[in-house]
Amino acid sequence: MSEYRQSLNLPKTAFPMRGNLAVQEPQILAFWKKQNLYQQIQEARRNRPLFLLHDGPPFANGDVHMGTALNKVLKDFVIRSKSMAGYRAPFRPGWDCHGLPIEFKVARQFTRLSAVEIRKKSEESARKFIQIQREQFVRLGVLGDWKNPYLTLDPSYEADVVRCFARFVQEGLVYRSRKPVLWSTGAQTALAEAEIEYREKISPAIYVKFPIPIEEALRKALPTGQPISLVIWTTTPWTLPSNLAIAVHNEFEYEVVSTGTEYLIIASQLVSTFQEKSRVAIERGIRRCFGNQLVGIQAQHPFLDRNSVVYAAGFVTLKVGVGCVHVAPGHGEDDYSLGLQHGLGLLSPVDDYGRYTADCGLPSLVGEYVLDADEKIIAILEGKRALVGRSDYTHSYPHCWRSKTPLIFRAVEQFFIRIEELRHRAVKEVERVNWLPHWGKNRLRGTLVSRQDWCISRQRVWGVPLPVFYTGAGDPILDPDLINRVAEIFSREGSDSWFRKSDAEWTNLLGLCRGTTRRNDTLDVWIESGVSHEAVLRHTRGLTFPADLYLEATDQHRGWFQSSLMTSIALNHTAPYNTVLTHGFVVGRDGLRKISKSEQENYKTPTRVQHFVEKFGADIVRLWISSVHFTDDIPFSEEIFTRLTDSYRRIRNTLRILLANLNGFRGATCQPVLLTLVDKWLLARLRQVLDSCLEAYSKLEFYRVYSAINRFCTIDLSSLYVDITKDRLYCDALYSERRCATQWVMYNVFDALCRLMAPILVFTTEEAWGYFHPGESVHLQCFPQGTYDAEDTEVMHKFSQLLEIRSKVSVAVETARKSNVIGTPLQARVTIRTTNPQTIAYFRERPEEMEEVLILSDLAVLQDSIDSISIVPTSYRKCARCWRHRKEVGGMPSPNLCRRCYDVLQQMEKES
Structure with a gap:
């Protein structure tokens, strides 16, 4: 054999077996930059139909972690695949720049800064991480208009946010009210629902007596031989100083039980649970009645000198407790609504830091942090002999996503958007939109149906100012024309001008009455990102409204998907998207904890994408993302990536084998006459794979593309066709008809595979394509067509x-x-x-x-x-x-x- 070796047509290529991606990929990025690839693609597709994916802005703090990488790479799959399918698919990336996490970090790092100084430091931090994240996204191979991203801190964007607010005001959607909101005592601000984390918390669950005076008992025909009390159950003892009422359900049956020395009133269905939890021995069968017979009782507060009136309420349930609900209108949504219905007033004796004020009625607790006061309240109840029993209650409790402190409901003067005015149209639009997966529709619709009015004001300084002035009497001036004039100033000078200029300067600038003031509140950041459809889609040349696709993680059903929908309904009476695709979270191997910036320190395995790019290469990260069912939560670990490199090697080796066997090939444009059955079979399988992958790309089911290509490379090509045709390629005459036919088939397979894999393995396909088409980019090509037919079936x-x-x-x-x-x-x-x-x-x-x-x-x-x-x-x-x-x-x-x-x-x- 050795003497004839020189006569064999052995495979030959410079395409290396080892990818060496950490070195090769930056070189390809340099090539793209030199070629201005993104603009070339846009120019090549200039007259093609538009497909618009609108980028939901990531937050400008911290390195890119695996969860954010998943999101951006999925978007890149979409953009690249749509472009190669023949669409004009521009991608303008963006960043969410304002908000609590950045300000919170600055405030902890620097003390005693003015509002202007905090904003300056916050902007420096945001811009720093915008640049870091941009470089990391580019390193992942994400293609887009990185020279011209949209930033929510840009003056033009801020001005658009304010103009949108003016339109909300003009539509009569904005009002000010003092009502309970979720309040972060750690960050001293109201929070949006999407800024809340739920963590397990153990709270003291207590049973408390509210005594009924004898005249009230007689009036309601209740037993009077012993003292009688209504019993309530609560897991927030600290709210008892704010109690103004007790709620029962009209249709529930309630029972009077005896402890031997007193009567207690409890929902009949919960008596056994009460007895078990409180360990109180009781006698039953004293008296039964329905809730409507208890309505109107003037019970006595257990430790304050005031009455607590009994009202009927639909929110009372029999799931936990005793069927009698403690009502503090200053500390709960349902409580507030009931108090509003009956004119109870609003008692919320808690300051911004979560400390009792003098209005709590307990001098010994003034200045005490309310969540530390539970045991002191319980001690007071014991001293008044009002505590019936207690136990520990483990439950999911809202926490601030930044300070990690438990939240409280607290009545504060805030600005709101009337959700009821928008709800019906929003639900109708949810039905119209295409949801991938389908359960996204029910999830968003469920949040809309139950959503309360939107609290849009924040007690922070790093954000777009709430552009409201106040009269000398403290009344807000909600004037759309005035707000639009502020927007014009912001567009020229930026929103820092709100904080730099004094009240007098603003008054003179806008011709307002002397004594007019402004405050430092800012708009909810979900308003900022939520109106990006207005600030970006309508104000960027080449983009249109609505977008074809929004693509974000599942938490955005109560975040960006929802805020975008509600603002668009208010402004345009339609949804800002035609399709919404939801992906799951990247989670640790235990599948329990999602990967986020705030959780990175809790992982032993690195979560920053740069670690995996440097160790494995960006194409391995992209291949991992293409291989998973991303609508589910996605576990990751270094072990998973190590295993995935085997799949990558098989695909790379397939390209290498094809290139090696194409050495000397010169017949790309003419189909040979002689094709054997195995040649025809491989071409039929190729068309089958093409049809399958093109359908998968169109449905955004990228895992199907990975699966089809992996199988085709591993089985159809490597194990069958290459093995079968090896003899003819090596031993037939160099330009024999049979050998040329094989090379022609391999050329078509190589060409199709490079194009088909280009949206996923962006670097590897570019590298391989360059060996056959020096100086050209595969990403300027279009997908080949499959057209699998009846002849292929035969x-x-x-x-x-x-x-x-x-x-x-x-x-x-x-x-x-x-x-x-x-x-x-x-x-x-x-x-x-x-x-x-x-x-x-x-x-x-x-x-x-x-x-x-x-x-x-x-x-x-x-x-x-x-x-x-x-x-x-x-x-x-x-x-x-x-x-x-x-x-x-x-x-x-x-x-x-x-x-x-x-x-x-x-x-x-x-x-x-």
Whole structure:
């Protein structure tokens, strides 16, 4: 063999087996930058239909972690695949720059700063991480208009936010009210629902007596032989100083029970639970009544000198407690609504830091942090003999996403948007929008149905100011024209001007009455990002409203998806998106804890994407993202990435094998006449894969693309076609018709695979494409078309029969080899006896093709009444060049060669 080695057409390519991605990928990025690839693509698709994915802005703090990487790479899959499908698919990335996390960090790092100084430091921090994240997104291969991102801190964007606020005011949607909101005592601000984390908390669950005066008991025909009390259950003892009422349910049955010394009133269905939790021995059967008979009772507060009136309320349930609910209108949504209905007033004796004020009625607790006061309240109840029992209650409790402190409901003067005015249209639009996966529709609709009015004011300084002035009497001036004039100033000077200028300067600038003031409240950041459809889609050349797609994580059903929808309904009476795709969270291997900036320190495994890019390469990260069902939560670990490199190597090796076998190929534009069945089969499989992948791309099901390509490379190409055609590629004449046909097939496969994988393996396909098309980019190409047809079906059927025979022959050959009948399959004389006339006909028409597919030297196919395979050593000698055992070896002028190899060498000798 060695003496003939130089005559073989062995594979040859400079495309390396090892990707060395950490080195290779930055070089490709430099090539893209030099070529201005993004603009080239936009220019190439200038007159094509538009597909618009609107980027939900990530927050400008911290490095990019795996969760954010998942989001941005998925968006890149969409943009690149739509572009290669023939769409104009621009991508303008953005950043959410304002908000509590940045300000909170600055305030902790620097003390005693003015509002202007805090904003300056916050902007510096935001811009720093915008640049860091931009570089990390680019390193991941995410293509977009990185030179012109939208930033919520840009003066033009801030001005658009204020203009949108003016339109909300004009529509009568904005009002000011003092009502309970979720309040962060750690950050001293109201929070939006999307800024809340739920964590497990153990609270004291207490049963408290509210005594009923004897005249009230007589009036309601209640037993009076012993003292009688209504019992309430609460897990927030600190709110009892704010109690103004008790709620019961009209239709629930309540029971008077006796402890032997007093009567207690409890919902009948919960008496047993009460007895178990409180450990109080009771006697039942004293008296029963319905809740409506208790309404109107003037019970006594357990430790303050005031009454607590009983009202009926639909929010009372029998899930926990005793069916009698403690009502503090200053500390709960349902409580507030009930208090508003009955004119109870609003008592919320808690300051911004969560400390009791003098209005709590307990001088000893003034200045005490309310969540530390539970035990002191319980001690007061014990001293008043009002505590019936207590136990620990473990429950999910809201916490501030930044300070990590438990939240409280607290009545504060805030600005709100009337959700009820928008709800019906919003729900209607939710039905119209296409949701991927489908359950996203129900999730968002559920949040809309139950949502209260939107608290849009924040007691912070790093954000777009709430552009409201106040009269000398403290009344807000909600004037759309005035607000729009502020927007014009912001567009020129930025929103820092709100804090730099004094009240007098603003008054003079806008021609307001003397004594007019302003405050430092800012707008909810969800307003800022929520109106990006207005500030970006309507105000960026080449973009349109609404977007074709919004793509974010599942938490955005109560975040950006919802804020965008509600603001768009208010401004445009329609949803800002036609399709919404929701992906899950990246979680640790335990599947429990999501990856986020705030959780990174809790992981032993690194969560920053840069670690994985530097260790494995960006294409491995992208391949991982393409391989998962991203609508579910996605576990990750270094072990998973290590395993995934095997899949990458198989795909890369496939491209390398194709390139190596295409060495010297020169017939890309003309289809050869001679295509064997295996050639036709591979082309049919290619068209099948193309159809499947193009459909998957269109449905944004990228895992199907990964699965189809991985299988095609591993099984169809490497295990079958390359193995089967190896002999003809190596041993046929360089430009023989059969060999050129094989190269033509491989060229088409290589071309299609590079294009098909380009949206996912952006660097590897660019590298491989450059070996065949130097200086060109695969990302300027379009997808090939599949068009799998009836003729392909027939080819697939014929070849599947041949593969079935191949499988049986392989088993028989392996058995013979292990039994030392033969050494290698090429040494075997294989006789197939069959009842199948199609197999007989195929062998008679194309005996060499069938030998090639089965990778045999000596094959006979005979018709018989039974199916069988027999194997004996062949009597033919081995060709020294191709190692096939052929009948003619020994009878040629060169006795060590078969006819094919002799003819090839003769031709080579003539050509030389």
